[in-house]
Amino acid sequence: MNKLATRDEFDSCLNETLPFHEAVRLRHSCRGFLSQPVPDATIMKVLEDAHQSPSNCNTQPWNVHLVSGQKLAELSTLLQEKADAGAYTPDFSFDFGDYCGVYSARQKEQGKTMYEALGIARGDEEGQRRVLSMNTSFYSAPHVALLFMPSVGDSVRVAGDIGMYGQTFLLSLAARGLGGVPQTFLGFFAGSIREFLGVSDQYKLLFGISFGYPDEEAPANSFRIGRAPVTDSVTFHS
Numbered sequence: 001m002n003k004l005a006t007r008d009e010f011d012s013c014l015n016e017t018l019p020f021h022e023a024v025r026l027r028h029s030c031r032g033f034l035s036q037p038v039p040d041a042t043i044m045k046v047l048e049d050a051h052q053s054p055s056n057c058n059t060q061p062w063n064v065h066l067v068s069g070q071k072l073a074e075l076s077t078l079l080q081e082k083a084d085a086g087a088y089t090p091d092f093s094f095d096f097g098d099y100c101g102v103y104s105a106r107q108k109e110q111g112k113t114m115y116e117a118l119g120i121a122r123g124d125e126e127g128q129r130r131v132l133s134m135n136t137s138f139y140s141a142p143h144v145a146l147l148f149m150p151s152v153g154d155s156v157r158v159a160g161d162i163g164m165y166g167q168t169f170l171l172s173l174a175a176r177g178l179g180g181v182p183q184t185f186l187g188f189f190a191g192s193i194r195e196f197l198g199v200s201d202q203y204k205l206l207f208g209i210s211f212g213y214p215d216e217e218a219p220a221n222s223f224r225i226g227r228a229p230v231t232d233s234v235t236f237h238s
Contacts, residue, residue, distance in 0.1 A: 017172075017175040017176055018174070018175045018177075020171075020175075023171050023174045023175035024171060024174075026174045027170055027171055027173075027174035027180075028179075028224055028225075029180075029181040029182070030139070030179030030180060030181050030211075030214045030221060031114075031134065031139045031181055031218065031220035031221060032139055032140060032214065032215040032217075032218020032219070032220050032221045033139055033140045033141040033142065033179060033210070033211075033212040033213060033214060033215050033218075034140075034142075034212060034213040034214070034215050035140065035142060036142065036212070036213050037068060037069075037142040037143065037212070038142065038143060038178060038211070038212055038213070042176060042178075043066070043143070045172070045176070046169060046172040046173055046176065046178075047064070047066075047169075049168055049169070049171075049172035050062075050064075050165050050166075050168045050169040050172060051165075052168065053161070053164045053165040053167075053168045054161075054164055055161040055164070055165075056157045056158070056160070056161055059158075059161070060161075061149050061150055061152070061158045061161050061162070062147060062148075062149065062161065062162055062165045063147075063148040063149065063150070063199075063203050064145050064146065064147055064148070065145070065146045065148065065197050065199060066143060066144070066145050066146075067143070067144050067146065067197070068142060068143045068144075069142075072138065072142070072143070072144060074196075075144075075193070075196060075197075076136055076137050076138060078192060078196055079136040079186075079189050079192070079193075080133060080136040080137070082189055082192050083132055083133075083135075083136055083189075087192070088188045088189065089188075089189060089190055089191025089192050090187055090188045090189075090190050090191075091187065091190040091191075091204035091205055091206075092155075092187060092204070092206070094184065094187070094188075106228075109225075110225055113223055113225060114131075114220065114223070115127070115131070117219050117220060117222050117223045118130075118131065118219050118220060119219070134220070135183060135185045135186075138183075138208075138210040139181060139210055139218075139220070140215070140218075141181075141210035141211055141212040142212045143210070143211050143212055144183075144186075144208050144209065144210045144211070145169065145208060145209045145211065146186065146193060146197070146205060146208045147162050147165065147166060147205070147206050147207055147208060147209070148194075148199060148203035148204060148205050148206070149161070149162045149203065149204055149206055150202060150203060150204070151202070151204050155204070159206055162206050162207075166182055166207065166209060169209055170182065170209065173211055177213075178211060178212065178213060178214070179211060179212065179213065179214035179221075180209050180210065180211035181209065181210050181211075182207050182208075182209050183207055183208050183209070183210060184206075184207045186205070186207060186208040187205050187206060187207050187208075190204065190205035193205060
């Protein structure tokens with residue numbers, strides 16, 4: 001279990017970045033943010049870091065749309081309306097039922113831990129709706145980076161490139177004392193978001209990253225999910 005960082009620890013690294021080994025362990029999915037926007041200069045530094053990510057044949061296929069301010073509020077309203085109506089327009093399929101074995105167990109444990117932290121009991125439909133609205137409101141983050149990609153072949157390699165971009169983006173946030181959460185849920189509204197932002201149909205939405213200053217008092221930030229031992233997933237050959 002990772003140690004929760006204090007506000008002083010976050011503030012201390014706003015003007016200087018943490019060493020990699022600290023940033024990678026400090027990073028977690030932040031699900032509660034302060035309303036204070038991140039300065040443009042800091043956001044640009046994060047984007048510059050993310051643009052150093054590797055990609056197949058150096059194609060750099062990421063197409064990022066960063067939404068803030070009034071536009072973000074309007075997008076949040078739209079997504080809540082679409083969610084209430086069950087109007088999903090994903091570019092890629094997803095079903096929790098596709099997980100099996102240990103992967104299913106980890107997914108369920110993460111959900112159980114989060115719902116307990118939020119005080120939501122099994123069968124609490126109103127509580128579940130509140131969690132849904134947390135997603136559509138970007139967990140109160142002042143910014144969201146929406147990661148679009150071109151469709152190339154079966155899209156697996158390009159999706160891998162976008163994943164590496166996203167991880168670099170998240171680590172850069174953590175290194176600067178900021179928080180971020182990757183939201184694949186936003187991909188369920190790909191068509192609606194594309195239309196709202198005027199994005200070309202040639203770009204598919206894989207996920208978004210909501211980010212900003214972490215709210216240490218948010219219940220959803222009161223827990224950390226551990227990791228399995230390295231030996232559970234790595235086989236050594238020599």
